[in-house]
Amino acid sequence: MKKFDPNRPLWQYKLREYLLLFDSYSEEERILAYRYGWHIFSSNRNHFENFSHFIQRRKWFIYLSLIYPILLTFLSLLLAVSVLTIDVTLKVPIAIIFSGITAGIIYNLIGNTLKNIREIGIFLKYVDPAEKLANFREFENLDYLDKEGAIQFYENMRAKRDYSKIAPGENELDKTEKLLALDFLLGDPGNLNELINKLCHHSTCKLTKEGVYRVLGEILLASPDNIKKDITKGVKEIRSGKSLGQKRIDQLTNVKAIFNQSKLALKANEIDKLLDTAQTATLDKSQVDAY
Numbered sequence: 001m002k003k004f005d006p007n008r009p010l011w012q013y014k015l016r017e018y019l020l021l022f023d024s025y026s027e028e029e030r031i032l033a034y035r036y037g038w039h040i041f042s043s044n045r046n047h048f049e050n051f052s053h054f055i056q057r058r059k060w061f062i063y064l065s066l067i068y069p070i071l072l073t074f075l076s077l078l079l080a081v082s083v084l085t086i087d088v089t090l091k092v093p094i095a096i097i098f099s100g101i102t103a104g105i106i107y108n109l110i111g112n113t114l115k116n117i118r119e120i121g122i123f124l125k126y127v128d129p130a131e132k133l134a135n136f137r138e139f140e141n142l143d144y145l146d147k148e149g150a151i152q153f154y155e156n157m158r159a160k161r162d163y164s165k166i167a168p169g170e171n172e173l174d175k176t177e178k179l180l181a182l183d184f185l186l187g188d189p190g191n192l193n194e195l196i197n198k199l200c201h202h203s204t205c206k207l208t209k210e211g212v213y214r215v216l217g218e219i220l221l222a223s224p225d226n227i228k229k230d231i232t233k234g235v236k237e238i239r240s241g242k243s244l245g246q247k248r249i250d251q252l253t254n255v256k257a258i259f260n261q262s263k264l265a266l267k268a269n270e271i272d273k274l275l276d277t278a279q280t281a282t283l284d285k286s287q288v289d290a291y
Contacts, residue, residue, distance in 0.1 A: 003016075004032070004036045010044045013036075013037060018058060022036075023117060027115075027116065027119070030116045031142075031153055031157075032145070032146070032150045033144075035139065035150075038139075038140070041054075048136075052124050055120055056120065056124070126157045126160075127139045133165070134163040138153065139153065141262065142263075149263075173254055173258065175221070176234060176238075176251055179192065179227070179234075180235050180238060180251060180255050183235045184259070184270065184271070189235070190236045192231055192235065193232055196209060196231065213225075213231075216231075238252065239274065241278045252275055253275065256275070
């Protein structure tokens with residue numbers, strides 16, 4: 001979507017916000033625009049606090065921009081009717097009525113825009129990282145092109161339904177599952193092992209495989225030997241999908257759950273296909289054994 005160009009400079013995004021280019025759309029598209037804005041701000045090394053202050057300042061700027069035309073209309077009409085030979089008590093009401101008509105015209109023209117602007121406070125309170133961390137994480141996980149996800153997010157926001165916090169230990173991966181997840185993120189099976197090989201053979205890195213395995217062992221709380229076995233053999237075997245036992249299938253399922261939680265649907269689907277292959281192979285083997 002061209003309006004959500006991820007490489008747009010920060011100043012251009014701000015200008016578009018001040019020109020109300022993201023406010024005339026539906027509520028869910030406004031949510032996507034917020035997500036896009038936060039992407040632009042974070043890409044420019046700004047904190048969420050900076051983003052929050054910007055959209056708050058913009059809100060009051062727009063309100064003032066709308067009040068001034070109405071006030072100017074009121075004063076102009078008051079000046080115009082002052083020359084009329086009618087009672088002064090009628091001049092002010094006439095000016096007020098016509099100012100109200102002006103306000104009504106403005107509201108009809110940008111009514112949806114005003115609604116979106118009024119909801120800025122609701123949005124900021126709902127995704128405040130200090131108070132609503134789970135909501136903020138869900139907002140960050142939202143892709144700024146995911147309209148269906150934005151609809152669900154907006155409905156939860158308006159209903160004041162908070163997303164559940166991730167309990168300590170929930171979805172905690174074991175050492176093999178963590179290495180498996182890394183390998184999936186890097187692409188083809190064995191890419192993690194190949195990356196380590198490239199780093200160790202690179203003239204400027206001056207790394208040793210033993211050193212890398214020790215560091216990973218410290219991070220993952222496992223012995224370097226077990227790390228080595230998983231990286232050089234275990235992960236690749238699991239990703240082949242052949243002759244997988246129930247333990248390996250469970251490990252794949254756990255990694256898939258993490259990818260789903262992280263909104264990485266393509267990776268989760270990749271694991272789904274692998275699980276189907278593994279389960280089909282297990283079923284075929286059991287049928288052969290039965291005969």
